[in-house]
Amino acid sequence: MTPIVFVLVLASALLHALWSVSIKGSRDPLVFNLLQQVSIVGVAALALPFINLSEIPTEVWRWLALTGVTHSLYFYWMSRAFEYGDITLVYPIARSAPAFLPLIAIPLFGESISTGGAAGIVIVVAGLWLVHASRGLRSSALTGPAARFAYLTLLSTIVYSLADKGAMAELAQAPWSSPIPRALAYCILLSLASSVLFSILALRRVGVARVVAATRTQLGPATAASINSLIGYGLILKAMETAPASYVVAVRQISVLFVMLLGAVTLRERPGPVRVLGGASTVAGVVLIALYGNPT
Secondary structure, rough: OOHHHHHHHHHHHHHHHHHHHHHHHHHOHHHHHHHHHHHHHHHHHHHHOOHHHOOOOOOHHHHHHHHHHHHHHHHHHHHHHHOOOOOHHHHHHHHHHHHHHHHHHHHHHOOOOHHHHHOOOOOHHHHHHHHHHOOOOOHHHHHOOHHHHHHHHHHHHHHHHHHHHHHHHHHHOOOOOOOHHHEEEEEEHHHHHHHHHHHHHHHHHHHHHHHHHHEEEEEEEEHHHHHHHHHHHHHHHHHHHHOHHHHHHHHHOOOHHHHHHHHHHHOOOOOOOOOOHHHHHHHEEEEHHHHHHOOO
């Protein structure tokens, strides 16, 4: 992983942390995410005329269809998981994709993971669990409704990460004349694709009246979060043009450390020693990937 790519992923992780805090601070995660989708569609519609759709290869459209569906399910299942359980249970399960991604990315894309990089991925996931499980995690909770939606969220994360990697690998080789960079253009199209299915699922669950009632207080924060999300994921897609998806997804998990720091500053949360150890482990894993995460 080159220094430039590493910085891109770190910036994306910080934006993802800010996005997570905004969702956590909302009173209704499903409605908040639905308002985000409305905002994203508005932003994407303004940018669409500046994208030359004819330059996008057919294979990218196939990947886009797959990731559009799985991103929709990701937002829906994550919101449902938060309805049944708190972040202590949901987040470590949903963000464990780095533990499984290499098992598919290596044979599918021919990615090569070094010993140091593999060790870094394992340490990142271990640190992630320490950060959140330190608050107390009962084994019985791992089979409840919150956990089941979190497992589905994990599955969708793995699938869309692989689809996005495949799409960006193809798009990076395609001729490009649009003023909007490839990664951001793909992110805009992805946002449009994912918003349709998610909106249908969410509206069936919450109803139009509940969304309208939340618009006055939540539309502004949701719009800010949607722009944050577009930029943050655009940075990840840019990194995936050249870096292995296994490394990119693992390094992005340093967002849990940013969330912990933001919680300490804005919410006056005091992380205990186990959470501090988990944060340090995540940083150590990311450093290993940065230093030794080169193909063997």
